[in-house]
Amino acid sequence: MLGCGPKKPKTALETYAKTLRNGSAVEEEAPMLFPMFTLELSNLLCMPKLEPFEVLQAAQLLVNYTSSTQGNAVLVSHQWVELEHPDPDFRQMRVLQEALKHLTVEVPQIPLDV
Numbered sequence: 206m207l208g209c210g211p212k213k214p215k216t217a218l219e220t221y222a223k224t225l226r227n228g229s230a231v232e233e234e235a236p237m238l239f240p241m242f243t244l245e246l247s248n249l250l251c252m253p254k255l256e257p258f259e260v261l262q263a264a265q266l267l268v269n270y271t272s273s274t275q276g277n278a279v280l281v282s283h284q285w286v287e288l289e290h291p292d293p294d295f296r297q298m299r300v301l302q303e304a305l306k307h308l309t310v311e312v313p314q315i316p317l318d319v
Contacts, residue, residue, distance in 0.1 A: 242267040243278050246309070250302055255292050 215223075242258070248266050261267050270278055281301060285291040292298050 241270045243270040250306060254295055255298055
């Protein structure tokens with residue numbers, strides 16, 4: 206029978222979906238507990254080799270990211286190739302650079318047969 210017994214509590218997803226429908230959802234930013242350093246895309250695309258964090262920081266290539274001042278960021282996770290170096294032959298980074306270059310190129314028109 207419908208309506209009998211205790212009412213099932215709503216899940217967090219159901220509650221959030223309702224706020225979206227009502228237009229009452231407020232985007233709240235989670236507090237950053239640790240700084241997140243980013244590398245600007247233009248610097249990443251022209252890197253000839255991977256450098257340690259300290260080298261990039263000393264060269265002032267790293268930016269302390271905050272969403273309110275910096276805009277969008279992308280986190281790239283990768284597997285280290287060797288114990289001493291993540292990508293000694295720069296193979297993974299070269300693939301990432303090429304993929305990002307393709308993503309940033311403006312395509313004026315997408316053909317229908319794609």
